[in-house]
Every structure is written in structure tokens, then in C-alpha cells.
Amino acid sequence: MRLLPGLAVLRAYERGWWRPDLVAGATVGAMLVPQSMAYAELAGMPPVYGFYAVIAPLVLYALVGTSRHLGVGPEPGTAILAATGVGAVAAGDPDRYLVLMAGLALVVGAMAVLGSVARLGFIASVLSKPVLVGYITGVGLTLLSSQVAAFTGVAIGADRFFPRVAELARELGSVDVATLAVGAGSLGVVLLLRRWAPRAPGALVAVGVATLLVWALPGAQPAVPLVGAVPQGLPSPALPGISLADVLALVPVAAGIVLVGFTDNVLTARSIAARHGYRIDPNQELFALGVTNLSAGALQGFPVSSSASRTAVPAALGSRTQVVSLTAAVLVVATLLFLGPALGQVPRAALAAVIVAAALSIIDVPGYRALWRVSRSEALLAVVAALGVIVFDVLVGVLVAVALSVVVALGRMARPHDAVLGDRPELDGWVEVDAYPDARVEPGLLVYRFDAPLFFLNTDRFRSRVLDTLERNPGEEEWLVLDFEGVGELDATALDGLADLTASLAGLGLQRVAVARANQPVVRRLRRVALLAPEGPLHHYPTINAAVRDFRASRDAG
Structure with a gap:
């Protein structure tokens, strides 16, 4: 049951869950049909491969996933990221491109499974909110620009956002009116239904209406490009013929x-x-991502992840379990078996409209507004992350996003918040003097707090801040108490820095330097290097008040 948590949920299935689960499953299936085709084209593959990529993941995630609502399958960000990477390796060979896409799904799956075995679920925290906002916005803008040709009928040769926009501006006279009408009309239907009937499968309705109109109107079919022949039948499991060099690339x-x-x-x-009262296991989700991608690759598909819209809709419809995914899988199989000829009549502009609608939904303008209200610097970080995606490519954008997250985290740890503390008896504790100006500072005693683990990156900062604070603080200090509640860890550089600091403090006439509220790992490290009394210069107190009582007692005795 640990490896198959979804199965445990299904074994406890209740009769009253059938109706909402089946209704939600039918809705998700209706969403998946046009989205799978559109995202396959976005990945540079024939539309039918979108179905190949989703059938097995839907079934397997229902067994191995810990979410009861997550809508797995093709997703635009993953599709365009895969297309960017595989395009460089395939070097223009379309047959090799298809094989490498399936191989990429297998490599993604293997890496995710190995990561789950190594308990690397914590990597979900690597990307900060500003970077995620910027990344997803960059992906949305890239998606928009990628559909210019299919949406307007203009031949676009550029492969980056700004060159595509510039090329469209130069070629506005070449816009095909029929193609644009189909694309704009389909987009309008999707957006209107999203606004006024969010539970309706807007993409399916839009694609269906566009297909009927193009089929019915005389002269429309030659003018508006169609998907073309879609093979019927289910894909056969097969391992792609890729070499070790391909895998490494x-x-x-x-x-x-x-x-x-x-x-x-x-x-x-x-x-x-x-919102629904259950928990997600990150490591199991990493395993589920691996299993779903392995199955997608084995059925000649491409890498998959999840869709926010296909997750939110079943939750809004009251679904309770991943029977939703199983129902959607049945509908996709039925589509492959019986609707191939109809799918071939779908206008490509309508599929482009589905992608444009998805792009508009993920451009996170509210996220930027929220960041701007909270922190101008974080909003700027989100802009930089978005530019990394649209100026270079999605893979470079991912690397830029990760690097920015790490740099921001290191920057905050290198220059953390610190404070001088004063006594506020009515608040039952010691508080920051800057925040509470009426807090009482004990004459002859300085209580200083450093709010970060102490390690090589901030040891010099800690030392200089302590010395600067002693120099600025009025009066002649007799005792210095270092509040170590925020110092959860010490490395070797920090221990050396503390030894140097205490040596410097000895020349300032301080009678005692103490640490208060240090956790046990920190205390053990201080003892190992003989920094704690009686062997060393630092005195340890479990609380600030315990140190203050000793200070007052020594002052009264003196």
C-alpha cells in the first residue's frame, strides 16, 4: 500500500462517490481529447501521439499517486521544454525526433524514480515563488509566440519570442483571414466558456464547433489547414532505439x-x-512522475506532468478519487478506436487556439501584483526569470530560475536579519529594540540575536556585526549574550570565526561572553572544540533570562 496509495483509496471506495467521479471523469476526458492533440503538436509531434502519451499515465497514476485529483498527462510547459531539447539532438530528422521524444520520456521517468528512491522529494522547494511566477509567465509568453503561424497562417521562421513578434509585425499583410477567423473564434469560445461556464469542456466545444463549420462551409476546407489522417487503434509497447550517447545528450x-x-x-x-482534507507525499509524487513518464515513453509518447485546469475541474465537480482518471482513460481509448476520421478534420487553428488559451491562463499577472506589494526585489526577480525563458529558451530559463533561487537563498543567509534585544516584561520575553523602542536595555548588558545558521558564507558578517553593535551601543558593556535561537547549525568555519571573535572581545574588557538558547547540536559542536566554559571562553545558558539573572547577581555582588 505504500507503493500503491491510490489502490488503498480505491479499495475503500464508497457507493456515493460513483456519480461525481464519473461526471468529473467524463468532463476531464472531454478536456483531454483536444488538449492532448494540441500539446502533441506543441511538442513537435503528430496529434495522435498526445493520446499515446496519456493513456497509461492516467491508469498508473490512479494507483501510485497520492493526490485524488491531480490531472496527469500532456502539459504545455513540459511539451515545449521537451521540444526544445530534443530538437537540438534530432538535428532535423523527423523520424529520429519521434524516437528521441519517447526516449526522453523514459529518461525523465528513470531519473524521477531514482530520485524518489534517494528521497529527493525536497527538491519541490528548490524554486521560490518569484522564480516560479517568472518561469511560468515566460512559458506562457513562449507558448503564445509559438502559435503565431498556426493561428494566423503567417509563415514564421524564428524560434524565439521577440524575433517571432518582430516577424509577425513585418508580415501582417500575409495573415490568412480564414485561418485567423477559425483561430480567433475558437479562442473566443474557450475564453467565454471559461468565464461563464468554467465546468464545461470549453476546448472540446470550441474544437468541435470549428470542425463542423470548416466541414460545412463551402470552400473552407482547402483554405484552412486540417490535422489530417489520424491513425486508429492503440499504440504497441516498444522501447525506442536510442544509444547511450543519445541518453547522455x-x-x-x-x-x-x-x-x-x-x-x-x-x-x-x-x-x-x-481544501479536501488529505495529504500529499512528495517522494511518492516523484515516484509517480517517474512511473507515468516510463509508461508514456514505452507507448511511443513524450514526457508528461500535470495540468492545473484538469486538476481544478474535477475537484470543483465534487470528485473524490482517481476513478476520474480511469474514466478519462476509457474515453481517450474510445476516441482512438472509433473517432480517428473525425479527428483528422480538426482545423489546426482550433488546436492553436487551445494552446493560446492555456498560455493566457498561465501568464501570472496576479502573481506579479502580489509580489510587487510584498517585495519589489522579488517582483524584479520574477521578471528576470521570465526574460530568461523568452530571450533564450525554456531549458535555459529553468537553469536561470534554479540559479536565481539559489543565489537569492544564499544572499539572504549571507546577510540575515539581526537585532539588539530588550526586556518587555508585559510581553513575557525579550524583543527587538528597533521594533519596540520602549523595551528596556539592561545597562552593562548587550543581548544580540543573529537570525540564520552560522556557516562559511556569513561568519565574517556575524563577527563584524557583533563588533559594530558593541561599538555603537551606548554605555560600557560588561556582558555580551548571543541569542542563538536562530542559529540552528554551525560549520567548521563558523567555529573558527567564533574563536577569533572571542579573542577580539577579550581585548574590549568584557567580563563574560555567553550564548543562550542554543540547540543541542550547536552546544555539542561548541564543546567539541572547547569553546564552552570551563574549557573555553563562552558560557552557555538555556534561556536569556537565565543569563540575565547571572549578570544581575554578579553586578550586585560586585
Whole structure:
């Protein structure tokens, strides 16, 4: 049951859950049909491969996933990231491209499974909110620009956001009116239904209406490009013929997909689970991402992750379990078996409209507004992350996003908040003097707090801040108490720095230097290097008040 948590939920299935689960499953299936085709084209593959990529993941996630609502399958960010990486390796060979896409899904799956075995679920926290906002916005803008040709009929040769926009501006006279009408009309239907009937399968309605109109109107079919022949029948399991050199070339792309796909999966799943009273296991979700991608690759598909819309809709419809996914899988199989000829009549502009609608939904303008209200610097960080995606490519954007997250985290740890503390008896504790100006500072005693683990990156900062604070603090200090509640860890550099600091403090005439509220690992490390009394210069107190009582007693005795 630990490896198959979904099965445990299904074994406890209740009769009253059937109706909402089946209704939600039919709705998700209706969403998946046009989305799978559209996202396959976005990945540079024939539309039918979108179905190949979703059938097995839907079934397997229902067994191995910990979310009861997560909508797995093709997703635009993952599709465009895969297309960027595989396109560089395939070097223009379309047959090799298809094989490498399936191989990439297998590499993604293997990396995710190995990561779950190594308990690397914590990587869901690698990307900060500003970077995620910027990354997803960059992906949305990239998606918009990628559909210019299919949406307008203009031949676009550029492969980056700004060059595509510039090329469209130069070629506005070449816009095909019929193609644009189909694309704009389909987009309008999707957006209107999203606004006024959010539970309706807007993409399916839009694609269906566009297909009927193009089929019925005389002269429309030659003018508006169609999907073309769609093979009927189910895909056969097969391992793609890729070499070790191919695998090594795909590893960087796969790592980016695992990082972004897994982070997005966990964040989406947690947001829904919190509202419905169950929990998400990040390591199991990493395993589920691996299993679903292995199955997609084995059926000639491409890398998959999850869709926020296909997660939110069943939750809004009252679904209770992943029977939703199983129902959707049945509908996709039925579509492959019986609706191939009808799918071939779908206008490509209508599929482009589905992608444009998805792009508009993930451009996170509210996220930027929220960041701007909270922190201008974090809003700027989100802008930089978005530019990394649209100026270069999605893979570079992922690397930029990760690097920015790490740099921001290191920067905050290198220059953390610190404070001088004063006594506020009515608040039952010691508080920051800057925040509470009426807090009482004990004459002859300085209580100083440093709010970060002490290690090589901030040891010099800690030392200089302590000395600067002693120099600025009025009066002649007799005791210095270092509040170590925020110092949860010490490394070797920090221990050397503390030894140097205490040596410097000895020349300032301080009678005692103490640490208060240090946790046991910190105390053990201080003892190992003989920094704590009686062997060393530092005195340890479990609380600030205990240190203050000793200070007052020594002052009264003196």
C-alpha cells in the first residue's frame, strides 16, 4: 500500500462517490481529447501521439499517486521544454525526433524514480515563488509566440519570442483571414466558456464547433489547414532505439523536466489536497512522475506532468478519487478506436487556439501584483526569470530560475536579519529594540540575536556585526549574550570565526561572553572544540533570562 496509495483509496471506495467521479471523469476526458492533440503538436509531434502519451499515465497514476485529483498527462510547459531539447539532438530528422521524444520520456521517468528512491522529494522547494511566477509567465509568453503561424497562417521562421513578434509585425499583410477567423473564434469560445461556464469542456466545444463549420462551409476546407489522417487503434509497447550517447545528450533536458514537472505537480496537488482534507507525499509524487513518464515513453509518447485546469475541474465537480482518471482513460481509448476520421478534420487553428488559451491562463499577472506589494526585489526577480525563458529558451530559463533561487537563498543567509534585544516584561520575553523602542536595555548588558545558521558564507558578517553593535551601543558593556535561537547549525568555519571573535572581545574588557538558547547540536559542536566554559571562553545558558539573572547577581555582588 505504500507503493500503491491510490489502490488503498480505491479499495475503500464508497457507493456515493460513483456519480461525481464519473461526471468529473467524463468532463476531464472531454478536456483531454483536444488538449492532448494540441500539446502533441506543441511538442513537435503528430496529434495522435498526445493520446499515446496519456493513456497509461492516467491508469498508473490512479494507483501510485497520492493526490485524488491531480490531472496527469500532456502539459504545455513540459511539451515545449521537451521540444526544445530534443530538437537540438534530432538535428532535423523527423523520424529520429519521434524516437528521441519517447526516449526522453523514459529518461525523465528513470531519473524521477531514482530520485524518489534517494528521497529527493525536497527538491519541490528548490524554486521560490518569484522564480516560479517568472518561469511560468515566460512559458506562457513562449507558448503564445509559438502559435503565431498556426493561428494566423503567417509563415514564421524564428524560434524565439521577440524575433517571432518582430516577424509577425513585418508580415501582417500575409495573415490568412480564414485561418485567423477559425483561430480567433475558437479562442473566443474557450475564453467565454471559461468565464461563464468554467465546468464545461470549453476546448472540446470550441474544437468541435470549428470542425463542423470548416466541414460545412463551402470552400473552407482547402483554405484552412486540417490535422489530417489520424491513425486508429492503440499504440504497441516498444522501447525506442536510442544509444547511450543519445541518453547522455537528453539528460540535461530530462533534469529540467523533472525539476519543473515535479515542482508543478506537488504545488498543484497540495493546493487541492489542502481544501479536501488529505495529504500529499512528495517522494511518492516523484515516484509517480517517474512511473507515468516510463509508461508514456514505452507507448511511443513524450514526457508528461500535470495540468492545473484538469486538476481544478474535477475537484470543483465534487470528485473524490482517481476513478476520474480511469474514466478519462476509457474515453481517450474510445476516441482512438472509433473517432480517428473525425479527428483528422480538426482545423489546426482550433488546436492553436487551445494552446493560446492555456498560455493566457498561465501568464501570472496576479502573481506579479502580489509580489510587487510584498517585495519589489522579488517582483524584479520574477521578471528576470521570465526574460530568461523568452530571450533564450525554456531549458535555459529553468537553469536561470534554479540559479536565481539559489543565489537569492544564499544572499539572504549571507546577510540575515539581526537585532539588539530588550526586556518587555508585559510581553513575557525579550524583543527587538528597533521594533519596540520602549523595551528596556539592561545597562552593562548587550543581548544580540543573529537570525540564520552560522556557516562559511556569513561568519565574517556575524563577527563584524557583533563588533559594530558593541561599538555603537551606548554605555560600557560588561556582558555580551548571543541569542542563538536562530542559529540552528554551525560549520567548521563558523567555529573558527567564533574563536577569533572571542579573542577580539577579550581585548574590549568584557567580563563574560555567553550564548543562550542554543540547540543541542550547536552546544555539542561548541564543546567539541572547547569553546564552552570551563574549557573555553563562552558560557552557555538555556534561556536569556537565565543569563540575565547571572549578570544581575554578579553586578550586585560586585
